[in-house]
Amino acid sequence: KQEVTQIPAALSVPEGENLVLNCSFTDSAIYNLQWFRQDPGKGLTSLLLIQSSQREQTSGRLNASLDKSSGRSTLYIAASQPGDSATYLCAVSGETSGSRLTFGEGTQLTVNP
Amino acid sequence: NAGVMQNPRHLVRRRGQEARLRCSPMKGHSHVYWYRQLPEEGLKFMVYLQKENIIDESGMPKERFSAEFPKEGPSILRIQQVVRGDSAAYFCASSELPIYGYTFGSGTRLTVV
Numbered sequence: 001k002q003e004v005t006q007i008p009a010a011l012s013v014p015e016g017e018n019l020v021l022n023c024s025f026t027d028s029a030i031y032n033l034q035w036f037r038q039d040p041g042k043g044l045t046s047l048l049l050i051q052s053s054q055r056e057q058t059s060g061r062l063n064a065s066l067d068k069s070s071g072r073s074t075l076y077i078a079a080s081q082p083g084d085s086a087t088y089l090c091a092v093s094g095e096t097s098g099s100r101l102t103f104g105e106g107t108q109l110t111v112n113p
Numbered sequence: 114n115a116g117v118m119q120n121p122r123h124l125v126r127r128r129g130q131e132a133r134l135r136c137s138p139m140k141g142h143s144h145v146y147w148y149r150q151l152p153e154e155g156l157k158f159m160v161y162l163q164k165e166n167i168i169d170e171s172g173m174p175k176e177r178f179s180a181e182f183p184k185e186g187p188s189i190l191r192i193q194q195v196v197r198g199d200s201a202a203y204f205c206a207s208s209e210l211p212i213y214g215y216t217f218g219s220g221t222r223l224t225v226v
Contacts (some may be wrong), residue, residue: 007205010119031211031212032211032212034214034215036217039185041222042219042220043119043133043204043217043218043219043220044156044204044217045217046215046216046217047215049213049214089156091156093211097158098160098161098168098169099144099208099211100146100158100161100169100172100216101146101148101156101158101206102158103148103155103156103157104155105154105155106155
């Protein structure tokens with residue numbers, strides 16, 4: 001059974017800091033990994049999708065890496081802003097779970113002005 | 114493209130009533146997934162449907178819950194005889210093909226009083 005863990009559970013940083021969010025998964029037989037952002041009381045916004053054959057994806061100030069063999073992904077946020085404050089969710093789909101996503105519990109990020 | 118549309122955004126039901134949640138996938142997407150997010154918990158998979166077929170319902174409670182995705186019209190998640198423990202945010206996601214990633218709707222927040 002696939003399990004996804006995100007560390008840390010919560011993070012508070014001053015504006016402008018670069019930060020790294022971590023995601024690990026127990027079954028390396030994944031199809032892809034997706035990072036989402038969830039604002040309080042809102043839905044999920046897709047940030048980055050990494051296929052199992054890829055090592056990283058970049059979008060603006062965000063960079064996500066994938067090390068499939070070790071079961072790890074990191075989300076790097078450069079020059080953080082107060083608007084980045086949200087919960088960041090990591091999710092994987094893979095062979096053992098069909099095409100459905102297995103989510104981590106999320107990292108709650110607060111960027112202080 | 115309007116994205117994944119869920120309605121209603123908020124739904125209040127008394128214990129014992131029925132709740133119907135609707136999801137219209139993105140245009141061209143034939144794969145629909147329902148997830149539930151209980152207060153202060155992560156997202157949990159409920160059911161995966163393609164047009165007129167339930168592919169995987171392993172995450173759905175055996176009683177009172179049902180889902181459908183008819184040939185015409187939105188996908189429906191139906192909860193009969195709701196109880197307070199059903200209070201949660203219910204999210205729908207769609208994909209063209211799972212390898213292309215998933216797009217989530219804004220969710221329906223069900224409150225059972």
